[in-house]
Amino acid sequence: MKSNVFEKDITVLREKAKTLRMEILKMLTEAGSGHTGGSLSAADIVTALYFYKMRHHPNDPKWIERDRFILSKGHAAPVLYAALALSGYFDKSLLLTLRKLGSPLQGHPCSRKLPGIEISTGSLGQGLSIANGIAIGLKLDSLSSRVYCLLGDGEIQEGQVWEAAMTASHYNLDNLCAIIDNNGLQIDGHCCDVMCVEPIVDKWAAFGWHVLDINGHDMKAIVGALNEAETLKGKPTMIVARTVKGKGVSFFEGKVEYHGLAPTHEELERALKELEG
Amino acid sequence: MGERIQKTNPPLPPFSKGGHGGIIKIATRDAYGEALLELGKKRQDIVVLDADLSGSTKTGKFAKAFPERFFNIGVSEQDLIGTAGGLSITGKLPFASTFAVFETGRAWEQIRQTVCYSNLNVKLVATHSGITVGEDGASHQAIEDVAIMRVLPNMTLIVPADGYETKQVINAIADYHGPVYVRLGRSKVPVVMPDDYEFKIGKAHTFHLGKDANIVAMGIMVAVSLEASKILRNEGLDVGVINMSTVKPLDTETLLKASKICRLIVTAEEHSTIGGLGSAVSEFLSETNPTRIIRIGIKDDFGCSGTSEELLKLYGLTAEDIVKTIKEGLK
Secondary structure, eight states: OOSHHHHHHHHHHHHHHHHHHHHHHHHHHHHSOSOHHHHHHTHHHHHHIIIIIOOOOTTOTTOTTOOEEEESSGGGHHHHHHHHHHHTSSOGGGGGGTTSTTOSSOSSOOTTTSTTOOSOOOSTTOHHHHHHHHHHHHHHTTOOOOEEEEEETTGGGSHHHHHHHHHHHHTTOTTEEEEEEEOSEETTEEHHHHSOOOOHHHHHHHTTOEEEEEETTOHHHHHHHHHHHHHOOSSOEEEEEEOOTTTTOTTTTTOGGGSSOOOOHHHHHHHHHHHHO | OGGGOOSSOOOOHHHHSSGGGGOSEEEHHHHHHHHHHHHHHHOTTEEEEESSOHHHHSTHHHHHHOGGGEEEOOSOHHHHHHHHHHHHHTTOEEEEESBHIIIIIITHHHIIIIIITTTOOOEEEEBSBSGGGOTTOGGGOBSSHHHHHHTSTTOEEEOOSSHHHHHHHHHHHHTSOSOEEEEOOSSEEEOOSOTTOOOOTTOOEEEEOOSSEEEEEOTTHHHHHHHHHHHHHHTTOOEEEEEOOEEESOOHHHHHHHHHHOSEEEEEEEEESSSSHHHHHHHHHHHHSOOEEEEEEEOSOOOOSSOHHHHHHHTTOSHHHHHHHHHHHHO
16 A cells, blocks of 8 residues: 555546546536536545446446445536546546436436436435445345445435434444545535534444544545445444535635536636646 | 126125135235245345334244344334335345335335335335224324325335235235335235235226226225125115225226226225325326216325224224215215
């Protein structure tokens, strides 16, 4: 892990995350609507999963030994679509059909329409239960595949998340790693003002999870946390990834109004220039 | 179409050929517990989930025999549905059970978003439906579940009439791919389906087609309707009975046939008359063959505590109530 190869990997992943962000911005601008802030905040995490950690075959989306990814915060669909396209699940040009009539790239992920999507999401709070079910099923079949589930911090206000939190630790689902994209904002404002979810780390620890608290934009930290989760036996791991909503584009960062707003063409131009640096 | 219409009142098939004449009584939930156990022996892909009611839903039998394939999710119905959904994604065949009011009401949106929208192979088998839950009262009596499950795309909805049919239903849905909701009860009900009966999803069973009226019933109301039909036929009225156990997809062929030979269709359900079987039948016939329809069921009301028998009387769900309704309807 300390080798130069690792350092090189991290650099490559950082570049990949940048490409992901650019694709996210382009498809959202073309769509004219969608969730910019929460897609950008999750870009580094999703990059680390799809281009470093997860075992998957884009040519065989139903490969039985694949690792599974559940986007519980379904409104961040653009980041998942970008990761799938750049992995080779489908042609990149399809990204520009996001949210358009007839497109498999629905406003929120639909498993019946797009290969690579494990389960349709969009109604918050449901993904972790599904991830638990998959994790149990994999264990029953003695498969070593792992399950990753990405949640939002606003999302964990849903009661079902805590039902699922109990189930995961009750059944010792150590093949499950959940990640909270903890960007601190939700539609109506700061999470701490709308409905405080802190202390997040203590809550998950109290529910029997192994909890890691990291900077969700530090690629080395993300990779390290995902690797640690894999080695941990006996309990599920929760990575609390501290992120910035709209990360990567200075004029979107930390702005609650960009939760559900797409960039204008002018904003896109500025944003791409910024990312290209 | 005419070959099944009898010229004179024939003897009632269920009472003459098998079906035990309604003498044997078993609760559909008991039949479920047995069917699940048998299925578990045959198929390794079957997994069962419950929400702390395995003793009542009878999934406990499976749990005892196959503990490694049984998952108690605790008192958390939303998580129950989601976990079942996840298991189905890995190729397992999950049966998720709890009381009907909690399974369909508490977790409706999980059933909509996770199970139906993604068309997952999840079997939702709920017990304790309707007012015959009895003493526990309205909080535990689901009388809206058919309405709220029927409206969901991709959903198949089955309400078996007795224990015999329940066993066949459980086997049939295990071989069918897609979401299914099966509505079972707590109380013992007479076995009325004939011995040679074969359940098929989407196929109603016609006991007899009447020229005066036909009762389209589901669940426990099939036995009650057969009793009513017997009384009416003794009084010279030719009243038939159809067990519409698959409420979705509705057996429209049978319905159309019945509606064309009689003056009155009566629906009978232990469920609200809003959105249930009566609504489904009315929706179809009003568009295809407008027929006079009277819906017997619970009239926009909640249940209450009492014995099953007392409650069936109180809410107008006895054979005598059906007889009275049909006589008035035919006037």
